Structures are given as structure tokens and as C-alpha cells.
Amino acid sequence: MTFPEKSSIATIVALVAVFGAYFALALSLGGGGSGGGIVHKPLLVGAVIALAVVMAGSHGLLAALAPADADAFDERDRRIAWRGGHVGGLVLAVGVCAALVLTLLEVPYVHIANALLLAWVLAELADQATRLVLYRRGG
Amino acid sequence: MGRPTRVTNRIRDLRAAHGEMTQAELAALVGVTRQTLNAVEQGKYSPSLEVAFRIADVFGTRVDDIFAYRAP
DSSP states (O other), rough: OOHHHHHHHHHHHOOOOOOOOHHHHHHHHHHTHHHHHHHTTHHHHHHHHHHHHHHHHHHHHHHHHHHHHHTOOHHHHHHHHHHHHHHHHHHHHHHHHHHHHHHHOOOOOHHHHHHHHHHHHHHHHHHHHHHHHHHHOOO | OOOSSSSOHHHHHHHHHHOOOHHHHHHHHHHHHHHHHHHHHHOOOOOOHHHHHHHHHHHOHHHHHHHEOOOO
16 A cells, blocks of 8 residues: 555544544534624634644654655555545536525534534544545546 | 557566566556556556666567557
8 A cells, every 4th residue: 555545534524523522522512603704713723733633653664664664655545646636626616505504594603613613523524534445546 | 348459568478478577566667556566467558668678678678579569
């Protein structure tokens, strides 16, 4: 398995773990009260920091286990990354449209912010999952 | 098993004819990863023209002696 494949798996695991916990906690905390303010600010900041720590730690570990592979990145890797980014971009576009619909419906902006965050997480998951499929099936 | 491309190649035969050159050795000479060379050899990935010319250069032959296009 190549370093980019391991990197994709590590990214998917980190995103699911960190933002799975974030959204579970955010839902349990409720929708921001009557003013619709962002009441989950410490939770969001904590999730971003946790994601950065998990990503840096996992990629540092992967690079330490196979240092030669960590630098190996060629035209196929670039093409697969581009195609993954394309799929992720489509998912993000759909998510942004959904957030715009929520805006038109005048829902509290904490929900709109969370919808945009969810769109970004799903886009990143789609990007990484596409890369894994292309590495396995050819691309 | 991956989805095959329409480009076939003789890289495996040429490696064997050049002293059983390994994929890793050829990949290093061409400047791609071993995994990419393996994908090319198995017909799962069509390389760029530049990589195809570099492979041909390593074996001292022409690109169309190595790669062929299988029409649909």
C-alpha cells in the first residue's frame, strides 16, 4: 500500500472520529437558542485542534514507518488527487447549495454554519474515498 | 483486479530480457513509484507520454515497440 493510500485512510478515520464526535455533541447541545448564536464555539475550536493533532500525529507516524515512501509522489498520484478533488468539489457544491436553502428558510445560523461544516467534511471524505477507489481499481 | 485501460504493453517481457530487472529498479530509472510502474505494467494506468518515452529510453527502444492501443 502506498503512502498516499495510507494517508487517505488516516484522513478518513480522523475526520469520522473527530467530526462524528463533534456533530453528535453539537446535536445533543441543541440549536443555538432563540438568538441563533454559535453556542458551540469551544466545541468547534476543540474539534479543529483535535483534527490537526490527529492528522499531524498519524501522518508523522506513517512517514516515520516508511520514510522513503513519504516523499514518493508522481504523475499518477497527482492525477488521482485531482480526480478525488473534483468529486469532493461536487459534494461541497451540493452542500453549499443546501446551506443557501437553509438561509432562505431563515433557520438559526448555527445550523447553517454546521451545514457548511458538514458539507466540507463530506467533501473531504468523498475526495479521500475516491482516491482509495482509484488506487485500488486503477486510475 | 483493476479496470484495464486500452493500452497494452510489453514491459514485463522487456524487464525479463534486461537481466530480470525489478519493477523497483525500472521505476527508479524512470522516476515514478514502484506502485505506478506496477499499475502501468498491469494495464491499470496509462502513463503520460513523457513517462512512456522514459521507459522506452531505459530499454533502448521506441515507444510503439512497448505500448500498443487496443481499439474498442
